[in-house]
Amino acid sequence: MAWAWPHGLPPWRSVAILSGWAGTGLLLASLILMVRTPGVTARLGGIATLYRWHHLSGSLAYLLLLIHPLALAINGLDESPLVAWQTLSPADQTWPEWLGWLALLLLMAGLAGSFGPRLAYRPWRALHWALAGGVVLGLAHLYALLGNAVPVLLVIAACTVSLVWRLLISDLGLQAAPYQVESIAHCADRSIELTLVPCARALSAKPGQFVLAAFSDGPHFHACGEFHPFTLSAIEERGRLRIAIKALGRCTRRLQELEAGVLVRLQGPFGEAAAPTIQPRLWIAGGIGITPFMAILRNETGGPPTSLIHLFRSPGEAPFLEELKARSGQDGFDYRPVATGDCVPDLAALLDTITDLPARAAHLCGPPALVDSAHTALLARGVPPGAIHSDRFDFR
Numbered sequence: 523m524a525w526a527w528p529h530g531l532p533p534w535r536s537v538a539i540l541s542g543w544a545g546t547g548l549l550l551a552s553l554i555l556m557v558r559t560p561g562v563t564a565r566l567g568g569i570a571t572l573y574r575w576h577h578l579s580g581s582l583a584y585l586l587l588l589i590h591p592l593a594l595a596i597n598g599l600d601e602s603p604l605v606a607w608q609t610l611s612p613a614d615q616t617w618p619e620w621l622g623w624l625a626l627l628l629l630m631a632g633l634a635g636s637f638g639p640r641l642a643y644r645p646w647r648a649l650h651w652a653l654a655g656g657v658v659l660g661l662a663h664l665y666a667l668l669g670n671a672v673p674v675l676l677v678i679a680a681c682t683v684s685l686v687w688r689l690l691i692s693d694l695g696l697q698a699a700p701y702q703v704e705s706i707a708h709c710a711d712r713s714i715e716l717t718l719v720p721c722a723r724a725l726s727a728k729p730g731q732f733v734l735a736a737f738s739d740g741p742h743f744h745a746c747g748e749f750h751p752f753t754l755s756a757i758e759e760r761g762r763l764r765i766a767i768k769a770l771g772r773c774t775r776r777l778q779e780l781e782a783g784v785l786v787r788l789q790g791p792f793g794e795a796a797a798p799t800i801q802p803r804l805w806i807a808g809g810i811g812i813t814p815f816m817a818i819l820r821n822e823t824g825g826p827p828t829s830l831i832h833l834f835r836s837p838g839e840a841p842f843l844e845e846l847k848a849r850s851g852q853d854g855f856d857y858r859p860v861a862t863g864d865c866v867p868d869l870a871a872l873l874d875t876i877t878d879l880p881a882r883a884a885h886l887c888g889p890p891a892l893v894d895s896a897h898t899a900l901l902a903r904g905v906p907p908g909a910i911h912s913d914r915f916d917f918r
């Protein structure tokens with residue numbers, strides 16, 4: 523913006539120039555924020571914070587870039603309405619402007635996918651890639667109009683590095699750590715728990731964190747090859763990790779057929795590690811949302827008094843039910859399994875049975891609807907917002 527600062531230009535033309543550059547800068551920030559390397563992600567406050575800033579900067583960038591052509595048209599109004607219209611109408615323009623319009627349309631499609639009605643994951647992802655297309659066309663628009671100016675080349679280089687980095691490192695997982703599936707156990711209906719052994723360097727993970735895992739094909743198993751997030755359910759000696767996977771969709775259904783010996787690539791760890799505390803704890807888990815609590819329980823000895831409310835449809839669908847029942851009563855651990863059937867759980871009644879609720883550190887994990895309603899119910903019962911930690915199994 524400093525480089526392009528308008529001197530002696532009409533006000534609306536100045537607005538157009540500045541909004542174009544501010545939008546470009548924010549778009550670049552949004553791209554850099556989606557480069558998901560574990561170290562940087564942790565230093566910037568975790569993946570959820572990073573994604574929030576990524577969404578915010580991307581949306582602001584779009585609004586500013588929308589102002590850019592409108593301000594140019596308003597500037598044209600000084601001459602005549604026809605000039606204003608010609609500034610906007612693609613019919614009166616050439617390639618550099620068409621590139622700009624196409625870029626805006628793709629950005630609009632991508633943002634509609636993010637903020638419109640909730641889409642299934644794969645269409646949402648395709649629309650999100652439209653945003654990347656919008657960025658490339660926007661850069662081409664910039665280059666076509668301003669040529670080889672140093673700031674233009676810097677912005678193009680930074681955007682290209684971010685996009686290529688994201689594609690190669692995060693989406694294709696070129697830096698992912700190779701592991702092998704050592705054993706597979708059924709931990710509930712439609713759920714398995716895998717033990718993974720490192721083939722080379724082991725990830726340095728802590729209870730509460732998750733990894734992105736992509737499985738390879740086995741002799742009789744055909745993987746879907748994509749990276750999917752799974753919370754660690756145990757961290758063992760010599761870098762062994764365990765993850766539990768519930769069949770929730772296309773990929774996770776296929777994973778139920780997994781065979782020992784299959785290779786798996788892991789990225790991470792991501793997410794906040796469970797902080798040690800002496801405060802009494804309340805954990806609320808929905809179904810497979812039990813995984814972070816399993817990792818904490820399996821990795822700690824003599825933690826503070828902890829009540830765990832575990833909600834599931836039926837006992838057959840409750841992962842780790844027997845192990846949790848066996849641990850209940852030991853070291854101040856109080857396990858409360860609740861089979862809800864197809865009904866919405868009565869959270870208010872369940873919370874009313876917990877003593878000293880406002881003094882507890884609460885940790886919620888599971889489907890977004892459960893996490894949101896438990897969060898609201900806890901706030902209403904005097905638990906301070908800072909004492910509630912939530913893991914949602916649906917980040918985008």
Ligand SMILES: Cc1cc2nc3c(=O)[nH]c(=O)nc-3n(C[C@H](O)[C@H](O)[C@H](O)COP(=O)(O)OP(=O)(O)OC[C@H]3O[C@@H](n4cnc5c(N)ncnc54)[C@H](O)[C@@H]3O)c2cc1C
Binds near residue numbers: 642732754768769
């Ligand atoms: C932080 C986090 C931790 C999780 N931990 C566990 C766990 O320990 N055990 C477990 O069984 N499940 C866990 N999940 C959920 C698991 O990732 C999804 O069930 C799985 O990705 C679904 O993929 P699918 O193709 O089978 O289903 P689909 O039908 O394609 O997707 C179902 C839903 O899963 C989510 N999803 C799908 N693909 C991805 C992806 N590549 N990245 C992010 N989300 C995706 C989307 O919200 C989608 O709407 C976790 C999710 C998150 C975000």
